[in-house]
Amino acid sequence: MQNKLSFHQTSVSLEIIGLPDYSNNENKDQISIISQWKLTIIDKPLIEGKIEHLGPIMNAFYIYSDLLIKNKIPSYESKLIDIKAENLHIHNIVLKSSKPNVKPLILKIGNSLLSDTINCFDQLIESPKVRIKKPDLSSNIPKKFRYGLNKKVKFINFFIPPFFAICSLILFSSYFIYLYNPFENIEKKELINPE
Amino acid sequence: MRKSYVNNNIKVNEFDALIKITVEMSRYLYPYIREILKSKEDIEENSVIWRDFNKRFIELIRERFNVDSMRVKKLLNQAENDAFIIKSLLTLSLCISNQGYQKLKNFLFDL
Numbered sequence: 392m393q394n395k396l397s398f399h400q401t402s403v404s405l406e407i408i409g410l411p412d413y414s415n416n417e418n419k420d421q422i423s424i425i426s427q428w429k430l431t432i433i434d435k436p437l438i439e440g441k442i443e444h445l446g447p448i449m450n451a452f453y454i455y456s457d458l459l460i461k462n463k464i465p466s467y468e469s470k471l472i473d474i475k476a477e478n479l480h481i482h483n484i485v486l487k488s489s490k491p492n493v494k495p496l497i498l499k500i501g502n503s504l505l506s507d508t509i510n511c512f513d514q515l516i517e518s519p520k521v522r523i524k525k526p527d528l529s530s531n532i533p534k535k536f537r538y539g540l541n542k543k544v545k546f547i548n549f550f551i552p553p554f555f556a557i558c559s560l561i562l563f564s565s566y567f568i569y570l571y572n573p574f575e576n577i578e579k580k581e582l583i584n585p586e
Numbered sequence: 587m588r589k590s591y592v593n594n595n596i597k598v599n600e601f602d603a604l605i606k607i608t609v610e611m612s613r614y615l616y617p618y619i620r621e622i623l624k625s626k627e628d629i630e631e632n633s634v635i636w637r638d639f640n641k642r643f644i645e646l647i648r649e650r651f652n653v654d655s656m657r658v659k660k661l662l663n664q665a666e667n668d669a670f671i672i673k674s675l676l677t678l679s680l681c682i683s684n685q686g687y688q689k690l691k692n693f694l695f696d697l
Contacts, residue, residue: 401617401620407588436640456676459673459676460673460677460680460693461693461696462673462674479629479668479669479672480623480672481627496697499626501623501624502623502624502626502627502672502679503620503623503624503627503679505623506620506623506676506679506680507620509680510680511677511691513683513684513685514683515681516683516685517683517684517685547611554613586619
């Protein structure tokens, strides 16, 4: 008998079917060996597949949403799934079947369904009852920011005032040099021609 | 950008606390955030929610931000602020999980 777990978020639900790994002394209601999964989006065709498809599809959604938020070109392409933005609100998803002679499934989802889907995946990743490879979120932080925002702000504050002071000194001094140059020339001429 | 003449630096623990509050609030307000995003998707059928939200957003910006700043002026321009508002709402809607704190922090650092 297989275990079944469901994760819901408003218009999207994700169903995971599988078995516990008895060799690891796991509980009966645990799922470690996923045999099937189903993603149901209201008013859209059912998406289902094997475990080897779930990981790449989840990754595609995470990478695409990341690109979308970070103002980069929102487009993701792989052997299994393509996601592209039609405009600011609509996203085109092309799911390619691994079986031959099966046409790809094309879906159009809005921002609301995109966030529902990603929240379903988040629930799956955080569920203690399912063992699945988790994406490493912390590695996404750029190294230069890992020391904290405060240090960055302090560093800028430390350098900006002297920088402006030096700039203003250069500007003022160059302005005075410009003003005094003609007088010096007149004095020199007077010295040469004392008449 | 704010209507304040005090320029205090935010401390790391204050920054973390603000992120935690934001994540908790977005978790609580997720149904509303989702409805606002949805109303913009089919604006011809359901434009009331988006218009109300945009109106209130602009009111709050005028009340609390320095409207003489160019960046604030861009936020007040209804033709230009759509992308900013949608991306902000989408960011909040993606940070409602238990790992939402870490996610939001990563998004902010990458801005």
